[in-house]
Amino acid sequence: MTITRRRLISISAAWALMPVAARAATGSRHLWMGQAMGARASLRLAHPDAEAIAARVMAEIKRLEDILSLYRPHSALSRLNRVGQLEAPPFELLECLSLAGSVHWASGGRFDPTVQPLWALWAEAATQGMQPDRSAIAATLRRTGWKKIDIGAGIVTLRPGMALTLNGIGQGYVADRVAALLEAEGLTDILIDTGEMRALGGSPDGGDWSVRLQSERRVHLRQRALATSAPLGTTFDQSGRDGHIIDPMTGRPTSIAWRSVSITAPSAALADALTTAACLMPDRDSIDDMLRQFPDARLDSLS
Structure with missing residues (x-):
């Protein structure tokens, strides 16, 4: 990779x-x-x-x-992914998940932290110089989906086989x-x-x-933040074709033609999540529709 x-x-x-x-x-x-x-x-x-x-x-x-x-095996997120349940979750984890949920719905489901099992699938295949086959992608897709998370003040629960990544907002x-x-x-x-x-x-x-x-x-x-995302900024393959941003609809790296997206917003977490989602948007109008739900966010560069 x-x-x-x-x-x-x-x-x-x-x-x-x-x-x-x-x-x-x-x-x-x-x-x-x-x-x-x-x-x-x-x-x-x-x-x-x-x-x-x-x-x-x-x-x-x-x-x-x-x-x-x-990247830390004993972090709260790693423990949640490993066990499938986290009691008394830290406030910071809940705050990230709350914002992630807002961007998930505003983006029509394109921003989805539950893609971690798909990311791991592609990373593992890449170590063998391969892409995962269709059946493996389909099976892994069944272990994703924001609606499958149960988030409460006292406990966060994932269904079996699920895992979260906050790399698009953290x-x-x-x-x-x-x-x-x-x-x-x-x-x-x-x-x-x-x-x-x-x-x-x-x-x-x-x-x-x-x-x-x-x-x-x-x-x-x-008093603003700037985030930039690029689908090919990190790639699974040595040829640089399979980017690191996974489309939660297809289970594959995004095929959208954007080379990079830069967004400013009052908070860096929001800008971070919005740029990740924008990389999965099919056209400028879709990005604009998402940003209208966050009036203080602005698209600054799209190429």
């Missing part, structure tokens, strides 16, 4: 536009680079307490990964929570990058944060 994260924000542009900084004329500088929900993440602060603040951010990311990540959610933490610290004028971007205020130099997409288009952010 080809693991290339769906980051169409050019790395050179992102570094040129940073630092991720608090508004401070002077102060110590601290750079952290790591991972959040399987994607590279970075935080650069210029602040007298930069190192201590960065440590609190890192602790928050770790806490959230212990809830939402598929990076954005982490960015939102980091923004909330930094705002509680009294900081502003920060650009957070966890694979999706979340602007807390504007640029320390004045004006908005200006982020350049791979298409060369610039998106201006102030």
